Amino acid sequence: MSGAIQVEGLRYRYHDGTEALRGVNFTIAPGECVGLLGPNGSGKSTLLLHLNGILPEKLLGDGAVRIAGQAITEGNLESVRRQVGLLFQDPDDQLFCPTVEEDVAFGPQQLGLSGKEIEARVDHSLGLVGLSGYGQRATHHLSHGEKRRVCLAGVLACEPTVLVLDEPTSDLDPRGRREFKTLLQGIPATKLIATHDLEWVVELCTRVIVLDGGVVVADGPTTDILNDEALMLAHGLEKPHILRHHHPH
Amino acid sequence: MHIPDGFLDGRTAATAAALSALGLGLALRQVRRELPPQRVPLLGLAAAFLFAAQMVNFPVAGGTSGHVVGGVLVAALLGPSAAIVVLTAVLIIQCFLFADGGVSALGANLFNMGILGAGGGYLVYRLVSSRLRGLRGQVTGVAFGGWASTVLAAIGCAGELAWSHTIAWSAGFPIMAGVHMVIGIGEGLIGALAFLAIVRMRPEILAERTPASGGTLPGGVLRYGLLAALGLAVFVAPFACPWPDGFESVAAKLGFDRQPTPVAGHALAPDYRLPGIKSAVGATALAGALGTVVVLGLALLLGRLLVRKRRDLTKESTKEPPW
Amino acid sequence: MVKDWLGHHHGFQNSPVHRLPAAVKLWAALAMIAGTVLVPWEWRAWFIAMVVLLSLATVLSRIGLWFLLRRLLLLSPFVLGVVLVNALQASVHKSWAELAARSGLCLFTVVLLANTTPFGKILTALRSARVPTLLVTTLALMHRYLFVLLDESERMRRARASRTFQRRRRMRWHVLGTVVGQLFVRASERAERIYAAMCARGWK
Numbered sequence: 001m002s003g004a005i006q007v008e009g010l011r012y013r014y015h016d017g018t019e020a021l022r023g024v025n026f027t028i029a030p031g032e033c034v035g036l037l038g039p040n041g042s043g044k045s046t047l048l049l050h051l052n053g054i055l056p057e058k059l060l061g062d063g064a065v066r067i068a069g070q071a072i073t074e075g076n077l078e079s080v081r082r083q084v085g086l087l088f089q090d091p092d093d094q095l096f097c098p099t100v101e102e103d104v105a106f107g108p109q110q111l112g113l114s115g116k117e118i119e120a121r122v123d124h125s126l127g128l129v130g131l132s133g134y135g136q137r138a139t140h141h142l143s144h145g146e147k148r149r150v151c152l153a154g155v156l157a158c159e160p161t162v163l164v165l166d167e168p169t170s171d172l173d174p175r176g177r178r179e180f181k182t183l184l185q186g187i188p189a190t191k192l193i194a195t196h197d198l199e200w201v202v203e204l205c206t207r208v209i210v211l212d213g214g215v216v217v218a219d220g221p222t223t224d225i226l227n228d229e230a231l232m233l234a235h236g237l238e239k240p241h242i243l244r245h246h247h248p249h
Numbered sequence: 250m251h252i253p254d255g256f257l258d259g260r261t262a263a264t265a266a267a268l269s270a271l272g273l274g275l276a277l278r279q280v281r282r283e284l285p286p287q288r289v290p291l292l293g294l295a296a297a298f299l300f301a302a303q304m305v306n307f308p309v310a311g312g313t314s315g316h317v318v319g320g321v322l323v324a325a326l327l328g329p330s331a332a333i334v335v336l337t338a339v340l341i342i343q344c345f346l347f348a349d350g351g352v353s354a355l356g357a358n359l360f361n362m363g364i365l366g367a368g369g370g371y372l373v374y375r376l377v378s379s380r381l382r383g384l385r386g387q388v389t390g391v392a393f394g395g396w397a398s399t400v401l402a403a404i405g406c407a408g409e410l411a412w413s414h415t416i417a418w419s420a421g422f423p424i425m426a427g428v429h430m431v432i433g434i435g436e437g438l439i440g441a442l443a444f445l446a447i448v449r450m451r452p453e454i455l456a457e458r459t460p461a462s463g464g465t466l467p468g469g470v471l472r473y474g475l476l477a478a479l480g481l482a483v484f485v486a487p488f489a490c491p492w493p494d495g496f497e498s499v500a501a502k503l504g505f506d507r508q509p510t511p512v513a514g515h516a517l518a519p520d521y522r523l524p525g526i527k528s529a530v531g532a533t534a535l536a537g538a539l540g541t542v543v544v545l546g547l548a549l550l551l552g553r554l555l556v557r558k559r560r561d562l563t564k565e566s567t568k569e570p571p572w
Numbered sequence: 573m574v575k576d577w578l579g580h581h582h583g584f585q586n587s588p589v590h591r592l593p594a595a596v597k598l599w600a601a602l603a604m605i606a607g608t609v610l611v612p613w614e615w616r617a618w619f620i621a622m623v624v625l626l627s628l629a630t631v632l633s634r635i636g637l638w639f640l641l642r643r644l645l646l647l648s649p650f651v652l653g654v655v656l657v658n659a660l661q662a663s664v665h666k667s668w669a670e671l672a673a674r675s676g677l678c679l680f681t682v683v684l685l686a687n688t689t690p691f692g693k694i695l696t697a698l699r700s701a702r703v704p705t706l707l708v709t710t711l712a713l714m715h716r717y718l719f720v721l722l723d724e725s726e727r728m729r730r731a732r733a734s735r736t737f738q739r740r741r742r743m744r745w746h747v748l749g750t751v752v753g754q755l756f757v758r759a760s761e762r763a764e765r766i767y768a769a770m771c772a773r774g775w776k
Contacts, residue, residue, distance in 0.1 A: 110774030255674025293713020414665035442749020
């Protein structure tokens with residue numbers, strides 16, 4: 001079955017030999033919104049970097065990771081990165097241009113679009129994240145929430161079919177979290193979100209994958225897995241409060 | 250040691266700028282050739298790092314404080330060519346955004362701190378670390394090289410100021426060299442400590458730089474040494490060397506004639522000359538040589554203190570990738 | 573203070589001076605500086621003209637004079653030392669007044685330029701002047717991450733200070749060295765992540 005993302009037997013070792021990923025398997029269908037949970041050090045970030053070919057450093061093209069049915073190879077890196085938009089954990093790492101406009105335009109520029117198309121994409125993306133008119137602002141002056149939104153705009157400007165996010169709500173205040181959730185809900189792409197924010201996952205994701213020690217230890221509907229207190233505690237997580245109390249809806 | 254606008258005349262600024270442009274051009278070409286693409290952002294980040302590190306003040310005797318330049322540290326970690334590019338960026342931003350250093354003096358400042366300082370200091374580092382093997386040699390090299398870079402930069406600076414008739418050589422050189430022989434100790438010390446900390450945390454940063462044999466100096470490094478020597482010959486030699494009689498008139502025509510020793514100059518640097526030695530040049534040279542030997546001894550001692558045993562440091566670091 | 577200078581919002585204000593294209597301002601400033609450095613001291617008219625021109629520009633830019641002057645008042649011990657030695661010299665080709673005048677006027681020009689022009693635009697002007705790309709990229713990234721690194725270094729120093737109970741000097745040097753070392757390591761790790769982020773959006 002070909003899905004938007006297909007990972008089969010993915011392994012990865014760090015330079016000093018420790019195994020970060022020990023055979024990860026999962027498939028994500030187009031349009032799904034999936035949460036990726038796990039304790040620190042479980043390999044979540046490392047896994048995400050495999051989804052657009054940044055890792056492994058030498059691409060073997062052996063089919064461990066497939067995007068829309070195609071294995072990632074040196075040859076199709078460009079097309080993979082067009083389809084998979086990756087949002088990094090620290091927005092400062094991703095926001096490397098001096099102004100908002102330049103940063104959001106970076107992706108389209110690399111894609112080789114014309115000046116007018118780039119402008120159109122920049123305006124559209126900034127509008128999507130609610131930051132129209134921020135074009136001339138200097139990137140180092142933005143608030144944390146604004147930085148995250150500009151990063152999202154920069155990724156959306158490439159019009160990806162898959163969105164991969166690494167801890168998007170860390171350092172966000174409650175309002176920022178809510179706004180970001182609404183933003184993401186409005187984007188139709190397939191989404192894989194690595195996060196510690198369990199309440200957020202319940203509100204946003206229909207399915208959850210739990211990673212621990214480099215392997216997938218659970219994969220299923222959000223409420224099923226998050227309600228399984230024993231499982232959660234065993235893997236450095238816990239049952240979120242939102243599920244502890246009965247809500248009228 | 251950032252020279253502002255107006256302290257150097259046109260001739261000096263232009264000459265220094267020409268030498269620096271040459272050095273920078275060589276450095277850029279070298280960096281483009283040997284720097285792998287994933288290290289390109291590191292140049293910018295290293296420049297930001299240098300700036301932040303230069304904010305670190307350390308106390309110098311008498312209530313004043315010095316601060317590091319960091320050129321040799323960056324050169325030891327990333328190579329002399331990268332260090333020159335990085336220092337250029339730092340100087341440009343310091344000049345334009347912080348009014349530290351003049352626009353017309355950019356060439357001179359880059360020559361002093363980049364080519365004389367980082368380039369010359371790196372040469373010293375390589376010489377020391379090739380004689381003394383292993384980490385101890387490298388740490389000692391960074392310490393002594395850092396000190397040397399400060400002093401070399403100060404000498405170049407004094408030469409340029411004398412060329413421009415802003416300050417007489419006879420006053421400028423002893424003061425600049427003397428003060429910076431002390432400040433340089435801080436540079437060497439902090440550089441060595443930082444270098445050690447970096448190598449212990451992330452040995453792979455250095456792995457690419459360490460030459461296989463550690464013996465011979467590659468041609469690229471000598472280039473900057475030659476450029477530094479050329480600059481010293483241009484800016485310093487006219488003052489430091491006593492002119493043979495026949496050349497005196499030529500020197501006078503070119504404007505290099507020795508300026509009358511000001512009274513104040515004597516008072517300001519009385520202890521720079523050892524008593525009992527008649528020749529002024531001889532006394533200065535001896536004092537300088539003594540100071541250099543003392544600092545070298547200190548650097549060797551530091552190396553011994555900091556690097557106690559030969560350990561396999563690669564096992565100690567956690568090699569998790571930065572994400 | 574440094575961060576305050578970096579955070580100058582004045583670059584984005586609206587005034588006749590701000591609205592001038594960055595390239596024009598850059599070349600004008602360079603010409604003014606070159607002139608002020610090269611012109612013989614006897615040509616007092618030039619120096620007077622510079623004062624007039626800079627005053628006019630200051631007024632038109634609607635930036636407070638005191639604000640600009642404050643940025644001038646930071647003089648390094650080195651500069652003061654040179655001026656002092658010069659003043660004490662018996663025979664001089666350059667008087668200390670001349671030194672002060674030339675450098676003061678040039679400094680003011682640079683400060684005015686920096687505060688009326690966003691740095692990104694200066695970079696664009698440099699790029700069109702065929703300054704090597706590698707250097708411009710380095711400048712851009714340095715400027716972008718200066719704030720970030722200064723923040724990190726401040727946080728590190730505060731954390732260390734909170735755990736430093738000894739006032740022995742040896743400890744102090746050791747701490748300085750470690751902080752500087754850690755700062756570099758963090759900078760280099762961040763550089764790697766930035767490279768990954770650039771690749772993720774198609775950088776070749």
